[in-house]
Amino acid sequence: MTTLRVVLGDQCSEALSALDELDMAHDVVLFAEVRAECTYVPHHKQKIALVLSAMRHFAEALRHRGVMVAYTRLDDPANTHSLAGEVARMAAVHDATRIIATHPGEFRVLQDMQAWSSRTGLPVEIRDDTRFLCTLSRFRAWAGEKKQLRMEYFYRQIRRSTGLLMQAPDEPVGGQWNYDHDNRARLPKDIRPPSPKRFPPDAITREVIALVEREFADHFGTTAAFGWPVTAADATAALEDFVAHRLPRFGDYQDAMAEGEPTLFHALIGAALNVGILDPMAACRAAEQAYRAGHAPLNAVEGFIRQILGWREYVRGVYWLRMPHYAETNALEATRTLPEFYWSADTSMACMRAAITQTRDLAYAHHIQRLMVTGNFALLAGLDPVAVNEWYLVVYADAYEWVELPNTHGMALHADGGIMASKPYAASGAYINRMSDHCRGCVHDVKQATGPKACPFNYLYWDFMSRHAARFSRNPRMAMPLRTLAKMDPAKVAAMRAEAARFFDAL
Ligand code: FAD
Ligand code: DLZ
Numbered sequence: 001m002t003t004l005r006v007v008l009g010d011q012c013s014e015a016l017s018a019l020d021e022l023d024m025a026h027d028v029v030l031f032a033e034v035r036a037e038c039t040y041v042p043h044h045k046q047k048i049a050l051v052l053s054a055m056r057h058f059a060e061a062l063r064h065r066g067v068m069v070a071y072t073r074l075d076d077p078a079n080t081h082s083l084a085g086e087v088a089r090m091a092a093v094h095d096a097t098r099i100i101a102t103h104p105g106e107f108r109v110l111q112d113m114q115a116w117s118s119r120t121g122l123p124v125e126i127r128d129d130t131r132f133l134c135t136l137s138r139f140r141a142w143a144g145e146k147k148q149l150r151m152e153y154f155y156r157q158i159r160r161s162t163g164l165l166m167q168a169p170d171e172p173v174g175g176q177w178n179y180d181h182d183n184r185a186r187l188p189k190d191i192r193p194p195s196p197k198r199f200p201p202d203a204i205t206r207e208v209i210a211l212v213e214r215e216f217a218d219h220f221g222t223t224a225a226f227g228w229p230v231t232a233a234d235a236t237a238a239l240e241d242f243v244a245h246r247l248p249r250f251g252d253y254q255d256a257m258a259e260g261e262p263t264l265f266h267a268l269i270g271a272a273l274n275v276g277i278l279d280p281m282a283a284c285r286a287a288e289q290a291y292r293a294g295h296a297p298l299n300a301v302e303g304f305i306r307q308i309l310g311w312r313e314y315v316r317g318v319y320w321l322r323m324p325h326y327a328e329t330n331a332l333e334a335t336r337t338l339p340e341f342y343w344s345a346d347t348s349m350a351c352m353r354a355a356i357t358q359t360r361d362l363a364y365a366h367h368i369q370r371l372m373v374t375g376n377f378a379l380l381a382g383l384d385p386v387a388v389n390e391w392y393l394v395v396y397a398d399a400y401e402w403v404e405l406p407n408t409h410g411m412a413l414h415a416d417g418g419i420m421a422s423k424p425y426a427a428s429g430a431y432i433n434r435m436s437d438h439c440r441g442c443v444h445d446v447k448q449a450t451g452p453k454a455c456p457f458n459y460l461y462w463d464f465m466s467r468h469a470a471r472f473s474r475n476p477r478m479a480m481p482l483r484t485l486a487k488m489d490p491a492k493v494a495a496m497r498a499e500a501a502r503f504f505d506a507l
Contacts (some may be wrong), residue, residue: 002124002185004070004089004096005026009037009051009111010060010400011102013276014232015126017464018102022067028094029067032086033074035215040108043391044221044226044391046363047271047397049212053205053230059152061202061231070094074211084112084119087229092457098122103129103136105274105325106401133309134158139317148417149318152178153394155310164284164305165291170187173291178306179251179299184198186435187256193249193264194294195246197241198227199234220343220394223362228271228397235272236282242267243286244298251300255368257351257436262358264364269302273312307367315406318420327389327405332468335373339507342374342391349456350434350442352377363397368435370396376427380460381504382467385415426464429455449471450495453491456503466493 005018005027019029033055038048052074063069075481080089089100099122104110112125117124126137134154136140143149143156156177159166165173187193201209209223229235242250246265253265272278284305291301319326341347345356355369365374370392377387385408392408393399398505410420429446433439439446439455449458466486472478483495 001021001026001098002094002096004091004094005029006099006101007031007055008010008083008102008104009033010105011129011274012132013217013279015131015279016102016276017130017295018100020127024066024068027068027142027466028070028090028096029062030070030072030087030090031055031281032079032083032090034072034079034083034086035081036076038216039082041074041217041394042216043393043399044359044395044397045209045212045219045223046221047399048216049205049209049223050228050230050271050363050397051275051332052211053201053208054277056204056278056485057231067325070185071228074215084116085335087116088120093124096120096122099124100127101125102127105129105403107319108401109240113285118499119305128376129277130359131279132274132313133162133252134313134317136255136320138316139313140321143317143321146479148422149314149321150418150422151310151314154317155306158309158313162284164279165286165302172302174298174302179302182299182305183251183254183303183304184435185252185256186439187253187264193253193261194245194254196246196268197238198265199229199238202230203228205214205230221363225361227306229277231467232277235269235278235291239269239286240276240281242269242438244292246291247287247300247304247443248296249300250295251303254303255435257354257366257368257373257432257438259350259354262354262364262366264366268364270396273308273361274398274403275350284308309474312403315403315410315420318410319404321403322419323405326416326419327386327409328411329416331415331472332382332383332413334379334413335384336382336504338378338387338391338506339381346369349377350440350444351436351438354438359395359410359487363395365396370407371412371425372427372435373429374456375408376431378461378466379424379426380412380457381507382464383412383413385409388413418475423472423475426481427457428461429457432457450492450499454499459499460497460503462488462493462496466497 033052059069059071071336072086103126167173167355229238249265287301287304290296345353347353351373355373357367359365393404414424433446444455445453446455448454465481
């Protein structure tokens with residue numbers, strides 16, 4: 001009786017449900033490096049290297065413990081290059097009598113998994129992914145018939161159930177659930193964020209990087225700066241480095257951006273969490289412990305915990321609640337082609353150039369760059385959500401559809417019509433200027449909304465508001481900008497819209 005236990009590339013976790021009750025004498029654990037998963041979108045080279053390296057390291061750790069591992073390498077001549085193909089091939093090779101897997105992170109993979117049984121003729125058990133704190137059925141129960149799914153209320157429920165940062169069953173530490181209003185400072189000139197710990201590639205990662213450079217040479221991005229953690233031990237060290245050196249100021253500068261500072265006080269743990277080598281609860285507990293030890297203030301710790309306990313769990317819930325139709329909506333009827341500069345970084349806008357350049361070199365940009373720079377531009381310019389969603393899925397080391405799609409489609413593009421956010425995250429150049437120093441060295445003048453030096457974010461913002469004024473007229477959260485628009489000199493609005501039209505023509 002051999003059970004084939006399947007571990008996907010983003011399931012490199014000791015606590016994976018597919019590995020529960022593993023029978024060391026009979027069971028075989030399957031890892032499969034397959035071209036289909038590397039190319040269903042042309043992932044950033046660092047992302048492929050990270051996933052394959054994490055898989056190889058985790059497989060090695062299991063083998064070391066005496067687990068029987070079946071590992072298909074990408075360059076194995078027998079490789080069928082699809083997950084279903086490798087599951088069927090390895091089930092036959094090992095004479096398996098059943099297959100166990102953990103619920104995958106993407107809808108298309110779940111559909112694939114659901115067909116494994118008919119393909120192999122074997123029973124397939126798909127277990128819950130218990131690495132998340134909220135089960136999908138619990139999220140579904142919370143969502144109920146609600147029209148809008150507010151993250152804040154979901155987050156409070158998870159705070160209560162986990163007891164994180166709670167001083168009594170219904171009493172958050174410090175008396176408030178959320179300290180976001182304290183977390184909006186610009187980076188002062190005299191504060192230099194500490195560089196995050198990097199993990200120089202070991203022999204396994206170097207081999208994988210060479211493979212990626214050979215097999216996926218035309219994919220976006222560079223591998224020269226690869227420094228991601230690829231094992232559980234590295235990921236824990238990355239977390240400890242964050243907690244010791246950056247967490248105390250994470251809250252204050254969470255929304256800040258700065259030229260030449262690609263990571264600021266962010267944790268850089270998304271890639272490790274999502275590939276499975278770091279436990280989200282361990283990250284939250286480490287932050288809570290830092291607060292209780294007096295090492296980090298409450299606004300920082302609550303802000304950090306909210307991202308993981310709140311946002312991360314919430315977006316996963318929304319994804320599985322709404323897929324597959326979620327990805328098909330286009331509430332703002334946006335159809336413009338993704339500009340080439342999203343790949344080349346060849347743009348005169350300093351903030352966009354900075355975000356895209358570091359994305360190419362590091363497979364990383366922090367949340368405000370993703371939301372308020374590249375995301376905001378895509379929203380204002382009415383870029384086609386399908387193309388924008390694919391871009392975000394391609395370019396980041398932490399990108400998987402369950403987390404990428406709600407953030408992009410819902411939060412950044414408002415393409416879901418407001419399920420994720422009660423108003424679009426639209427902003428003019430003034431926001432970028434307030435939160436960064438990008439405008440200082442930019443050829444565009446953030447104070448101008450028309451003319452050759454005008455900041456595109458300014459005229460695109462008002463063009464966006466004019467285009468969608470009727471649509472948002474009943475949204476109370478849009479009342480202020482729409483009132484400002486209504487009071488503007490119509491000639492000024494027309495001039496900005498003409499500027500926007502010229503900009504679009506030149507794209
Ligand atoms: P930090 O800012 O230090 O935050 C700590 C952790 O909190 C993150 O590692 C992450 O696990 C979690 N977190 C923070 N914000 C979010 C959020 N909005 N949704 C889910 N988890 C969150 N995150 C991804 O993990 N994968 C994606 O593909 C992804 N795509 C995004 C696309 C857009 C358009 C936007 C606006 C956000 C996206 N995010 C995504 C969320 C967020 O930007 C990243 O999680 C974060 O930048 C990762 O860097 P970090 O580890 O330094 O995060
Ligand atoms: C992202 C990725 C890549 C690049 N390669 C593989 C792979 O070769 N084998 C594998 O099992 N998984 C890979 N993955 C992760 C899967 O794409 C991921 O499991 C699904 O997207 C579901 O989240």
